[in-house]
Amino acid sequence: MSELRRDPIGGRWIIVDTDHPSKPADFEYEPSAFRQGICPFCYGNESMTPPEIDVIRDPYTHPNTAGWQVRVVSNKFPALQIEGDLDRRGIGLYDMSNGVGAHEILIETPYHSKDIPDLLNNEIENFLILYCRRSLDLAKDKRFKYIMVFKNFGAAAGASLEHPHSQIIALPMVPKNVYEEIKGAQNFFNFRERCIFCDMLRQETQEKERVILENNYFLSFCPFVSRFPFEIWIMPKKHSASFSRIAPEEISALASILKDTISKLKNLFPNVSYNYIIHTAPTNGESDVEGYHWHIEFMPKLTRVAGFEWGSGFYLVSTPPELAAQYLRGV
Amino acid sequence: MSELRRDPIGGRWIIVDTDHPSKPADFEYEPSAFRQGICPFCYGNESMTPPEIDVIRDPYTHPNTAGWQVRVVSNKFPALQIEGDLDRRGIGLYDMSNGVGAHEILIETPYHSKDIPDLLNNEIENFLILYCRRSLDLAKDKRFKYIMVFKNFGAAAGASLEHPHSQIIALPMVPKNVYEEIKGAQNFFNFRERCIFCDMLRQETQEKERVILENNYFLSFCPFVSRFPFEIWIMPKKHSASFSRIAPEEISALASILKDTISKLKNLFPNVSYNYIIHTAPTNGESDVEGYHWHIEFMPKLTRVAGFEWGSGFYLVSTPPELAAQYLRGV
Numbered sequence: 001m002s003e004l005r006r007d008p009i010g011g012r013w014i015i016v017d018t019d020h021p022s023k024p025a026d027f028e029y030e031p032s033a034f035r036q037g038i039c040p041f042c043y044g045n046e047s048m049t050p051p052e053i054d055v056i057r058d059p060y061t062h063p064n065t066a067g068w069q070v071r072v073v074s075n076k077f078p079a080l081q082i083e084g085d086l087d088r089r090g091i092g093l094y095d096m097s098n099g100v101g102a103h104e105i106l107i108e109t110p111y112h113s114k115d116i117p118d119l120l121n122n123e124i125e126n127f128l129i130l131y132c133r134r135s136l137d138l139a140k141d142k143r144f145k146y147i148m149v150f151k152n153f154g155a156a157a158g159a160s161l162e163h164p165h166s167q168i169i170a171l172p173m174v175p176k177n178v179y180e181e182i183k184g185a186q187n188f189f190n191f192r193e194r195c196i197f198c199d200m201l202r203q204e205t206q207e208k209e210r211v212i213l214e215n216n217y218f219l220s221f222c223p224f225v226s227r228f229p230f231e232i233w234i235m236p237k238k239h240s241a242s243f244s245r246i247a248p249e250e251i252s253a254l255a256s257i258l259k260d261t262i263s264k265l266k267n268l269f270p271n272v273s274y275n276y277i278i279h280t281a282p283t284n285g286e287s288d289v290e291g292y293h294w295h296i297e298f299m300p301k302l303t304r305v306a307g308f309e310w311g312s313g314f315y316l317v318s319t320p321p322e323l324a325a326q327y328l329r330g331v
Numbered sequence: 332m333s334e335l336r337r338d339p340i341g342g343r344w345i346i347v348d349t350d351h352p353s354k355p356a357d358f359e360y361e362p363s364a365f366r367q368g369i370c371p372f373c374y375g376n377e378s379m380t381p382p383e384i385d386v387i388r389d390p391y392t393h394p395n396t397a398g399w400q401v402r403v404v405s406n407k408f409p410a411l412q413i414e415g416d417l418d419r420r421g422i423g424l425y426d427m428s429n430g431v432g433a434h435e436i437l438i439e440t441p442y443h444s445k446d447i448p449d450l451l452n453n454e455i456e457n458f459l460i461l462y463c464r465r466s467l468d469l470a471k472d473k474r475f476k477y478i479m480v481f482k483n484f485g486a487a488a489g490a491s492l493e494h495p496h497s498q499i500i501a502l503p504m505v506p507k508n509v510y511e512e513i514k515g516a517q518n519f520f521n522f523r524e525r526c527i528f529c530d531m532l533r534q535e536t537q538e539k540e541r542v543i544l545e546n547n548y549f550l551s552f553c554p555f556v557s558r559f560p561f562e563i564w565i566m567p568k569k570h571s572a573s574f575s576r577i578a579p580e581e582i583s584a585l586a587s588i589l590k591d592t593i594s595k596l597k598n599l600f601p602n603v604s605y606n607y608i609i610h611t612a613p614t615n616g617e618s619d620v621e622g623y624h625w626h627i628e629f630m631p632k633l634t635r636v637a638g639f640e641w642g643s644g645f646y647l648v649s650t651p652p653e654l655a656a657q658y659l660r661g662v
Contacts (some may be wrong), residue, residue: 152637311479
């Protein structure tokens, strides 16, 4: 028998196969690979990228040369351009605008072949600090309404370069998915005077069956309404709408739970590709986001999205999240 | 410079790369392949599938044996089960239900290696007639609110079997994507007293630059707000909310434009995988769908969806639809 589950925030339904659930060995995924060759993100090739916007580097080393730990540069092929003002106009039925925004690349480590599980905790903390610093800096630009930090790892996840890196995009409007998530959370807040994510943390901690890991500041779990098999959310226990307001002790706890959670996943699925996205509040003030709670959504690329998902917005999930969490706890 | 475009129905934004647009040769896609071997959808293997629900077959041939042209069977691994009533319930914060619905497979042709461009027009008409017949039959079941017809072709598009087939899913609720599309169209209708899709047809026919093909009853074009490079919509010129009310002369015109459009795409991108979905009104009466207009959305699998798209609902489109239509017209 299959089971339908409804996302309490956005109203999306998923179909969970509880009858013939997929085991880890059932997934045929395209493994990520690290080939050697000329990589613009490796030491010595700093001139192949635009100049550094922000960096953490060894003392006495020079900008745009080796000696850095984390390096942020403009995307050489940006989706949006930093210059100009937003110019919205109509063409008959349609609306359009010029593409104003920012598109930065954060090179997480000098090591070409080290993904998050292979890094030291303080190396992960370093790039989380730069996620934060870039978000705060871009938020000062009044043209930008939303800053999105995300990572594509492996070709199957859409990464065009292998060297581990994240992306930071500043957008001139709040994107539809974010807007709907915030609106859904705010509706719940207006009705119950409680944060739906805090309620979720309480229920997950109590029921335990979907929890993977927990520390003083964070919980990692497979969400009840997963859109993908082995989807994972990492959520701060402290209610806060904005990732960029994270406290130093939380950075260190986040580095640790991120590393341990991804390690577990990669033990189960060696060389799996994945995406993660930091879900956070828009930059334009804190009004109407009391009910919002930042978190990270993590999606391993084990399956392909097909016509049914594209057409309906329903998702077919072949491994129930309870079972996925059990497999992840076990490794 | 890139360009932002806003979907006038759902409010989704896309980012179009107008500065360095991708040419057809720039896409590295995973080609679809037809391997031989035991295929449950080939002649002689009819016992490997559940029994026929509907069929078009040669006179004097027996059910569930060779001699058919189009064959509809239950999915052996259905996402939803046909038995039982919907039983919605809550678990703490979450909503769930049992998975009531129907999940059928329509085998389009007895030929293992013939995709739509390789079929005769009347062979395509035959499976379109069965799309329609199954939709009308499933709509009689009062438990079902929505019937979705779609096709996954090639592994990159999520097809697990190569033999050309479509799927028909009956759902106990109107899916979120469909609901939003209908609501968006209805808002426009309430405001303007016109169908937004009819307006779109008028504008596309007038501007011509996004049109691929046209016949008496249909237009195929690259939509102004494409989510994917070389996305194609096929739209009936006659305003009608439901695909299943299609007239016989329209079936024949649809077979012809479907074949010619996919042929053009496959000339440009040999062995490309693709999904298409018939967007149609819910089955529960015609109230509040005056502003809706059925159509087919066709998505070739040339790129991968990455973290930015998942997180934001923005889509990055590397070939402007105007240019895509020009390439498609040229072959």
